[in-house]
Amino acid sequence: MLAGLGLFLLATACSKKTEVTPAPQPAAASQAQLAPVAAPAPATASNSDKLQDYIACYNQLDRNAHRSIARYRSWVKDMDAGPSGKEAVVYGLYKIDVDEIAKCQVSFTQAGKTAPGKLDVAATAYINSLAELGTLVADADQYYSRDNYKDDAFAKGKKMHAPLTAAMKLFEEKSNIFSDEIEAENDKVLDAEMQQLEKNEGRQLPYLQMALMSKAKHLIRLISEEKFDAATAAKALAEYESLTDEAIAYVKKNSESAASGWSSLERACEDYRKAAKERVRRIRDKVPYSEGDKMMLKPGSAWMVEGSQEKVTKAYNELIEASNRMHR
Known part of the structure; x- marks a missing residue:
């Protein structure tokens, strides 16, 4: 999965999912100089608030939902048949915060009343599918965490399996659609803000941070997939590196302008750079995973x-978190 949005800033490495990345916000002094989002259509304050609300809920809830699904799949060996009752280890599931889901359902309903569009349709489908999954997961989690399966020979577990996996499948589908719609809308806002910021202030640190994070997001979209074109990825990596190096050089010359969290962000930039290079090399050189690697390729x-994929996604999510911390 991808990791945080703000309007700068899709969270965990579940399949292709990362936290949604809102664009990094410039420092407060720079924000005051930003014009409202323009082109192709200016974003109203309510639309901006709506996007932020969608992003906040997605980043808060999506990762845990995917983790819960992954945990269930890790011990149910045959997802078509369901639990056999002969499993050596039963992990159960991870909880999904149903109270937070309910809050997001309310806020999504209100947000959808303002200039509804494709994003709102995707948001409604997403939160409703998550609510259904959350209810089923809560029941299953209680059943497995209390070891109730030991008392009924997995009878309830087997009965729960079909509706639970159907809800998982529906959620994953709606999650991908919602993530794509959020990213598309957020990209429009981010691009407009970056253009305005560069016009108003030039290539100073607020602009450079937003630009390098934008390139980082474009790169992760490519290399977090199972397969990708190595030449295209290498070009995206070079663009990210160029902006990262420009930002580092700027701070070195203008250290007084750097926010207190810059050193953490710089380290995260370097960690992501290294992980991205490793990922591109593996695909470019067609390096297979060793037997030891294969044993490690599991959640955790x-x-x-x-x-x-998981290493580069983890590095990307940590980059997002470091960028967001600079403006908290």
């Missing part, structure tokens, strides 16, 4: 495998 440890 896959991020430690060089060149893996």
Whole structure:
């Protein structure tokens, strides 16, 4: 999955999911100089608030939902048949915050009343599918966490399996659609803000931070996939590196202008750079995973495998978090 949006800133490495990345916000002094989002259509304050609300809910809830699904799949060996009752280890599921889902349902309903469009349709479908999944997961989590399956020989677990997996499948579908719609809308806002910021202030740190994060997001969209064109990815990586190096050089010459969190962001930029290079090299050179790597390619440890999707996604999510911390 991708990691945070603000209007700068899609969260965890579940399949292709990362936290949605709102564009990094410039520092307060620079924000005052930004004009309202323009072209192709100016964004109203309510539309901007709506997008931020969608992003906040997505980033808060999506990762845990995907983690819960991954945890269930990790021990149910045959997802078509469901639990056999002979599993050596039963992990159950991770909880999904149903109270927060309910809050987001309310806010999404209100947001959808303002100039509704494709994003609002996707948001409604997403939060409703998540609400359904959350209810089923809560029931299943209680059943497995209390070891109730030991008392009924998995009878309830087997009965729950079909509706639970159907809800998982529907949620994953709606999550992908919602993520794409958020990213598309957020990209419009981010591009307009960057253009205005560069026009008003030039290539100073607020602009450079937004630009390098934009390139980082474009890069992760390519290399977090299972397969991608290595030449295209190498070009995107070079663009990210160029802007990152420009930002680092700017801060070195203008250290007084750097926010207190810049050192953490710079480290995160370098970690992401390294992980991205490893990922591109593995695909470019067609390097197979070793037997040891394959043993590690599972939830909780896959991020430690060089060149893996999970490692680069983890580095990207940490980059997002470091960027967002600069403006908190």
